[in-house]
Amino acid sequence: MKLLTQTTRYYFMLAVALLLLSIPAIYFTLRTVLIHKLDEELREHKNSFFQSLRLITSEKELEVYKHFYEEFSLKEIDYKIEKDSIYTIEEYDSSERKVTPLRILRSGVYLNGKHYELLIRESLITTRDLITIILFVKAGILASLLTGLLVINRKLTKKVFNPFYQTVSNLKKFEIDKDSTIPEIHTRITEFNDLNKVLIQLTQRNHQSYISQKEFTENAAHELQTPLAIIRTKLDLLIQTSEMTNEQAELISELYDATDRINRLNKSLLLLSQIENTGTLDREPANLHELVLKNVSLFNEIFTSKHIVPEIAGGSPIVTTNTALLEILLTNLISNAARFTPDGGAVLIQLTENELIISNTGEPLQNPEKIFNRFHRESNQKTGTGLGLTISKQICKVLGFDLRYRFEQHKHTFILRFNP
Amino acid sequence: MKVLLIEDEAMLAQDILKHLQTQHYTCEWVTRISEAEEKINLYKYDCILLDLALPDGNGLSLLQNLNQHHNTEGVIVISAKHTLEDKIKGLNLGADDYMVKPFHLAELSARISAVIRRKQAENANVIVLHDLKIDLPSRSVYCKAGKIDLTRKEFDLLIFLYFNKNRVVSKNAIAEHISGDHAESFTNLDYIYSHIKNLKKKLTERGCDDYIKTIYGIGYRMEV
Numbered sequence: 001m002k003l004l005t006q007t008t009r010y011y012f013m014l015a016v017a018l019l020l021l022s023i024p025a026i027y028f029t030l031r032t033v034l035i036h037k038l039d040e041e042l043r044e045h046k047n048s049f050f051q052s053l054r055l056i057t058s059e060k061e062l063e064v065y066k067h068f069y070e071e072f073s074l075k076e077i078d079y080k081i082e083k084d085s086i087y088t089i090e091e092y093d094s095s096e097r098k099v100t101p102l103r104i105l106r107s108g109v110y111l112n113g114k115h116y117e118l119l120i121r122e123s124l125i126t127t128r129d130l131i132t133i134i135l136f137v138k139a140g141i142l143a144s145l146l147t148g149l150l151v152i153n154r155k156l157t158k159k160v161f162n163p164f165y166q167t168v169s170n171l172k173k174f175e176i177d178k179d180s181t182i183p184e185i186h187t188r189i190t191e192f193n194d195l196n197k198v199l200i201q202l203t204q205r206n207h208q209s210y211i212s213q214k215e216f217t218e219n220a221a222h223e224l225q226t227p228l229a230i231i232r233t234k235l236d237l238l239i240q241t242s243e244m245t246n247e248q249a250e251l252i253s254e255l256y257d258a259t260d261r262i263n264r265l266n267k268s269l270l271l272l273s274q275i276e277n278t279g280t281l282d283r284e285p286a287n288l289h290e291l292v293l294k295n296v297s298l299f300n301e302i303f304t305s306k307h308i309v310p311e312i313a314g315g316s317p318i319v320t321t322n323t324a325l326l327e328i329l330l331t332n333l334i335s336n337a338a339r340f341t342p343d344g345g346a347v348l349i350q351l352t353e354n355e356l357i358i359s360n361t362g363e364p365l366q367n368p369e370k371i372f373n374r375f376h377r378e379s380n381q382k383t384g385t386g387l388g389l390t391i392s393k394q395i396c397k398v399l400g401f402d403l404r405y406r407f408e409q410h411k412h413t414f415i416l417r418f419n420p
Numbered sequence: 421m422k423v424l425l426i427e428d429e430a431m432l433a434q435d436i437l438k439h440l441q442t443q444h445y446t447c448e449w450v451t452r453i454s455e456a457e458e459k460i461n462l463y464k465y466d467c468i469l470l471d472l473a474l475p476d477g478n479g480l481s482l483l484q485n486l487n488q489h490h491n492t493e494g495v496i497v498i499s500a501k502h503t504l505e506d507k508i509k510g511l512n513l514g515a516d517d518y519m520v521k522p523f524h525l526a527e528l529s530a531r532i533s534a535v536i537r538r539k540q541a542e543n544a545n546v547i548v549l550h551d552l553k554i555d556l557p558s559r560s561v562y563c564k565a566g567k568i569d570l571t572r573k574e575f576d577l578l579i580f581l582y583f584n585k586n587r588v589v590s591k592n593a594i595a596e597h598i599s600g601d602h603a604e605s606f607t608n609l610d611y612i613y614s615h616i617k618n619l620k621k622k623l624t625e626r627g628c629d630d631y632i633k634t635i636y637g638i639g640y641r642m643e644v
Contacts, residue, residue: 225500226429229522233435236525239588239638240442249637256592256638263522274503298602301611324504335602 004161008153012146019142026138027131034127035103039086042105045071045120046084053111062111073119080115081108088124100125163187167196174203176210177276218273221266228266231259261385268387271328275394281322288351289316291323295330296349299338306343314351319418321399329395332388333358333414339384340412348411359413371405421536422464425449426456426479427471427498432521436469439525442587445532452476457485465493466536469528470515472499472506480513487514494535498523524593530583547582549644552628554579563626573598574619581632581642590639616640 049072056062066072084107093100101124109116163185170182181204185196235256244252289312296303296310303310319326337347337360345361370376372393375386396403402420406413423440427433428451440447448463450456453476460468468486472479483495496517497510507518516535519528537545537556547554553562559575561568570578580597581589591609598615616632624630633641 222500225521226432229500230429230431230435232522233432233439233525236590236593237435237438239590239635240439244638246636249635253591253637256590259522260592260596298599305611331602 002157004153004157008150011149015142015146015149019139022138023135026135030131030134031127034130035088035124038103038122038124038127039105042086042103042120042122043084045122046105046107046118049118049120050109053109056111059112071121073121074109075117075119077115077117080110081106081117084108101128160189163189163192163196167192167199171199171203176203176206177214180204180207214273214276217269218277221269221273224262224266228259228263231255232263235259265385265387268385268391272387272391272394275325275391275398278325278398281325281398283320283322285318285320286323286326287316288319288356289314291327291330292334292349292351292356295327295334298331299334302338303347306338306341306345308338308341308345308347310337310347310349312349312351315353317351317353321401321418325395325399329392329399329401329416330356332392333416336388336414337412346411354418356416356418357413358416359411361410362412364407364410365412368405368407372403421445421466423447423467423469423532424456424459424463424465424493425469426453426474426482427451427469428474429471436525436528439528440532443529443584453479453482456482460486460491460493466539467494467496467532469532470495470497472497472501472510480509483510483513483515492539494532494539496528496531496535498528524590524596526580526584526587526589526593527597529587530580530597533583549582549631550629552623552631554582563623563628565626568622568626568628570619570622573615574622577615577619581640582644585642585644588635588639588641592639594639 049069052065056065062074066074084105086103086105089102089104090099091102092098103122103124105118105120107118107120109118166185167182170185173179174182181200182196184200185192187193187196235252239252292312296312334349337358340362341347341360342362347358347360350357350359365371365378367376367378372389374390377384377386393403395401396416400420402415402417404415404417406415421444423445425433425436425440425447427436427449430451433449433451437447437449448459448465450459451474453474456468456470459465470479470482479497479499483497486493486495494516495514496519497515498519498521499506499510500521507520510518516538517531519531545556547556551564554560555562556579559572561570561575561578576598577594580594591612594612595609598612616634620630620632623632631642631644633643635641
């Protein structure tokens with residue numbers, strides 16, 4: 001859910017709640033005020049009636065007065081009304097044909113020695129109409145307020161939030177190995193400016209630490225080369241010394257193997273950081289079929305010893321790319337097939353215009369999702385640097401290729417796409 | 421044969437010296453470019469082993485100097501720098517070979533021999549070993565009974581062992597020599613054994629002496 005949808009939803013809920021609550025509140029407040037006003041009017045009527053009453057001396061005059069003022073009614077009673085009272089009644093109005101509310105003031109009148117009940121009536125219909133109108137106007141205002149809010153929010157999403165979305169998309173595009181930071185965005189909105197600034201600093205720092213980490217790997221691998229060279233030459237000199245026992249010979253042989261492994265690991269690490277460091281690359285057309293043949297022949301001894309006849313199918317597509325890196329990539333993939341195909345297994349290399357698929361028989365991997373990870377090895381795997389496929393993946397990234405792994409029909413399959 | 425070693429890592433340099441001396445090279449060692457230039461002006465060397473990262477500068481500058489003065493010494497760059505660019509730069513500046521540390525001493529001997537032979541007269545390209553004749557340019561081997569057909573790898577192996585004659589060469593050095601960087605693809609070094617076995621068989625079948633001795637667990641030695 002978008003931030004604005006969320007806030008608008010709350011605004012809406014508040015507005016509707018207020019509207020619903022305000023209707024009875026306004027209704028009752030207005031009604032009280034208007035009735036109060038009406039009551040005052042009724043009292044004034046009463047006062048003016050009493051003033052007029054002084055001038056009336058006979059029954060006849062009273063009848064005339066009553067005739068002129070319809071709202072007054074006088075009824076002779078045989079008791080005295082001590083106190084005035086005001087109340088509301090509902091009465092059927094025959095002319096309007098509906099029940100109308102009336103406000104009545106009841107008071108006592110003493111005239112010519114007789115007690116009268118005075119009722120002054122005032123219709124409440126206008127008050128009710130007034131309230132209805134006010135409520136309608138208010139509802140209208142609220143409705144237009146809400147519509148306005150919606151429209152403004154829509155526009156806000158597009159206009160005000162634009163720098164925010166821009167920053168997000170820049171961040172998505174940010175590649176730690178290539179970009180030093182994300183582009184700066186100028187906006188009047190403080191929050192987005194702050195966000196952008198903080199992200200610029202963050203990406204800069206990340207890029208810096210990435211670079212220094214990469215340099216560290218490179219330097220470390222580099223620094224290891226001299227001591228490694230010394231160990232090797234010492235071993236080379238050691239085996240020239242006088243006759244060794246078999247036990248000593250085996251120990252030295254194991255030392256040689258371990259040194260070789262460190263050396264390969266070191267070379268792979270250096271290669272990896274070099275690939276990551278490559279700037280612009282020279283590209284030239286390369287005949288894939290020839291390259292595959294050449295690389296397969298490098299591993300002929302392994303294939304033969306395992307009774308594998310690698311099969312190469314498809315045409316000879318030409319790919320324009322950096323041949324040095326492409327060769328390392330192919331060597332890695334074919335070397336993998338050579339090493340991990342079991343005795344008597346099958347290796348198939350298929351070439352199409354846009355794809356190179358290398359598949360070889362074998363047992364499924366325990367953790368296929370980790371296959372391209374640095375130093376990931378399946379448990380049964382003892383040799384190798386654990387960097388071969390990481391290097392391959394990195395080369396693909398640099399060359400703009402796509403490399404995927406699948407296990408299908410009991411075959412480990414690597415799919416290399418040149419124009420993904 | 422005189423070799424000048426320019427290397428600032430003392431321990432490594434001493435090992436190289438020790439190794440080359442047993443192969444009857446006269447070897448001198450300096451640690452700086454300036455010292456190396458002095459030596460080169462005063463004496464004549466057959467081969468110069470040049471490290472690149474030196475305390476008083478990059479060894480490539482010395483290489484450039486040698487090249488400008490048309491010196492005839494064979495130069496082998498021994499560097500910790502691994503990139504293809506460095507290699508190309510070194511070779512373009514007139515180096516005869518480029519080795520990346522760490523290397524096997526056996527490999528170094530083979531490279532030095534190859535460089536020196538290339539610099540020498542034609543006849544040096546043919547090695548005569550009792551009844552065995554090895555022709556380097558045409559990569560062919562003859563014995564009394566005639567030509568022996570060797571595969572490319574068997575030939576490389578023979579030459580490699582010859583250049584390190586009377587010394588123990590480890591299986592690892594052999595593997596790296598004949599398979600290069602792809603040596604790691606082999607889960608074990610047994611294939612070296614089968615190459616040696618085939619080579620020995622081909623030589624003895626044609627009536628040659630069995631020069632190649634197996635050193636248990638470690639490697640082989642060509643005894644001449």
